[in-house]
Amino acid sequence: MIGGLAQHGHGKEALRVFNQMLKYGVSPNQITLVSVLCACNHAGLVTEAQKYFRSMKELFGFERTQEHYACMIDLLGRAGRLDEAMELVNTMPFQADGSVWGALLGAARIHKNVEIGQRAAEMLLILEPEKSGTHILLANIYASVGMWNNVAKMRRLMKDCNVKKEPGVSWIEVKDKIYTFIAGDRSHVRSEEIYAKLDELSERLGKAGYIPKVEFDLHDVERDEKEKLLYHHSEKLAVAFGLIATPAGAPIRVKKNLRVCMDCHTAFKFISKIVSREIILRDINRYHHFKDGSCSCGDYW
Structure with missing residues (x-):
């Protein structure tokens, strides 16, 4: 229950269930506390997370694990407290693993911190050299601050190391049939209608x-071209199809194999309000419920 509520962005409700669990004398274990910290993470509840993290031994009788540290570092990083997150990495009683450095790299991308991003990426390339996500996230950081030479270097490095970027794929189910989209996809039989809907949405969104958010596009092209590329992301195509293929007012449910991009996340908040529809997106990390111009994650994702 705690983990499920956390994934859907209901951090305070997850903590209420946890406190109820303690009230009824059910002892938590280390996994329970991972779920509790994740719930705090998904809702930006820094103070609550610190309370449980710091007093885990005293309150519950067990030591903090690598997972607990990774959750806390991720939470501090997402909240913009990167110096505190880095200090926690440096004072951990064991060597930081890929989950810890991955959390730092993700936070550095959100807050455009090149120095910490490079440090985290260096460690990840040693620990997990086969993962393309490290290269992509670091390239994203460089792109967000206009360091296009460094973006090009990352691309060359990926090519030289034969690292393949996993393509973003989104799915939507309509009338018991699954429809799959990739960025710029025009293979759908209703492709013209989908792109017409995107054009209509573009005007209304403006x-x-x-x-x-063109700063997160990795292509070194003019702004107009970047905007066009962003509008044709797989999840936007899936949502546009959902809008033309489902009844007015019905929620739109989309799944994606990667983390939803920051531009799509922002766009869906606007779209949910403009068209008066709930958009439920399940990406690789969690569920996002977009409704009336906001997301259940509170932008902590």
């Missing part, structure tokens, strides 16, 4: 105040 009037509503949405500004495409």
Whole structure:
């Protein structure tokens, strides 16, 4: 229950269930506390997480594990407290593993911190050289601050090391049939309608105040071209199809094999309000419920 509530962004509800569990005398174990810290992480509850993290031994009688540290470092990083996160890495009683450095790299991407991003990526390339995500996240950090030479170097490194980027794929189920989309996909039989819907949404989004997050696109092209590439991401195509293929007012449910991109996350908040629809997106990390212009994750993702 605690883990499920955490995945859907209901951090406070997850903590309520945890406190109820303690009240009824059910002893938590180390896995329970991982779920509790994840719940705090998904809702940005830094103070609550620190309370449980710092007093784990005193309250529950067990030592903090690598997973507990990774959750706490991820939470501090997402909250913009990167110096505290880095200090925790440096004072851990054991060697940081890939989950810890991955959490730091993700936080560095969110807050465009090149120095910490490079440090985390260096360690990940030693610990997990086969994972393409490290190269992509570091390239994203470079792109977000306009360091295009470094983006090009990362691409060359990926090519030289034969590291393949996993393509983003999104799925939507309509009338018991699964429809799959990749970025720029025009293979669908209703492709013209899908792109027409995206054009319509683009105009309405602009009037509503949405500004495409072009700094997270890795292509060194003009802004107009970047915006076009962002509009054709797989999850946007799936949502556009959902809008034309499902009844008015029905929720749209989409799955993606990778983490939802920051631009799509922002766009879906606007779209949910503009079209008065709930959009439920399940990415590789968690569920996002977009409704009335906001997301259940509270932008802690």
